[in-house]
Amino acid sequence: MFKGSMVALVTPMKADNSLDWDxxxxxxxxxxxxxxxxxxxVGTTGESATLNMAEHAEVIRKVVxxxxxRIPVVAGTGANSTSEALELTAAAKDACADACLLVTPYYNKPPQEGLYQHFKVIAESVAIPQLLYNVPGxxxxxMQADTVGRLAELPNIIGIKEATGSMERLQAIQAVTPDEFILLSGDDGTALEFMRLGGHGEISVTANVAPALTAKLCELALAGDVEEAQIIDERLMPLHNTLFLEANPIPVKWALHRMGLIGDAIRLPLTPLAAEYRPALEAAIESAGISLSK
Structure with a gap:
């Protein structure tokens, strides 16, 4: 159910800082x-860090x-407070999300045992499938592979979004998890290699801008047609790179604005893409065959 191209969807906003539901x-x-x-x-790309609890839950409910x-919806419900992550995960279950994505607690730097206990409490408290999310950058x-292996033994924990970009880490996780454990890349630039080595898909920033191409890349990769997938990946590589010229989701929200799909609003402490980076991102969008708004 959770495979292929899964977009890490942006959260559109209006100039007055309210959410743009339309x-x-x-x-x-x-x-x-x-x-x-x-x-x-409402993952990282959805500006989860700047949405309040009510907004967070409402975005999930509206998307579901x-x-x-028609397609699976995964709710980002991670937090660096276990009680807050529990509350968000329960709200996602109430909204009938298909699964939750829970990032490792940020800023407070828990040890591996703390990570295990954090995710264990949530898995045992809320009856919804849960994907771990490791993004140390x-x-x-x-979160080390051995910790993932321990957590994979819990019934509600069904997979991981692994965003280190390390194929060695992927293989270490594969060695300690069952075959049915879902492995999703969280790094667009290395996602093709991730799938070639047995991953099941990606949670993608690039898919916000190039959804059809990213979906086709994943379909080809999962079918074993790596050569054709490589052609698409090379076409998308400038986007993979330029979408991280500043902190995500600054570039991707600006790209969608230039495509005429959303406004240019983003919440502080993030600010719109710096002018010096805009020509490179525009060129990457156009090189992927995507039209910019006039």
């Missing part, structure tokens, strides 16, 4: 039309209701 609705429909295989609502079972904590 733009969100249009984005969800566009992704379904373009062949995106699943939607991750609109998708209406943002959280300052790296």
């Amino acid at each position: 733009a969100l609705h249009k984005l969800v429909e566009w992704h379904i039309e373009q062949g995106t295989h699943g939607i991750v609502a 209701d609109q998708v209406n079972g 943002r959280t300052a904590v790296d």
Whole structure:
């Protein structure tokens, strides 16, 4: 169920800082039309760190209701407070999300045992499938493969989004988890290699901008047609790179604005993409065959 191209969806906003529900609705429909295989609502790319609890839960509910079972919806419900992560995960279950994505607690740097206990409490408290999310470049904590293996023994924990970009880490996780454990890349630039080595798909930032191409890349990779997938990956590589010229989701929100899909609003402490980076991102968008708004 959770495989292929799963977009880490942005959360559109208005100039007054309120959430832009109309733009969100249009984005969800566009992704379904373009062949995106699943939607991750309110993850890192969805600015989860700056949405309050009520907004967070409402975005999840609206996306789930609109998708209406057409593709899977995964709710980002991680937090650096276990009680807050529990609350968000329970809200996602109440909204009928298909699964939750829980990032490792950021900033407070828990030890491996703390990570295990954090995820164990949530898994045993809320009856919804849960995907772990390891992204040490943002959280300052790296969940080791042995910890993932321990957590994989818990019934509600069904997979991981692994965003280190390390194939050695992927193989270490494969060695300590069952075959059915879902392995999703969280790094667009290395996602093809991740799938070639047995991963099941990716949770993608690039898919926000190039949903059809990212979906096709994943379909080819999972079918074993790596050469054709490589052609698409090379076409998308400038996007993979330029979408991280500044902290995610600054570049991707600006890209979608230039495509005419959302406004240019982003919440502090993030700010719109610096002017010096815009020409490179525009060129990457166009090199992927995507039109910019006039």
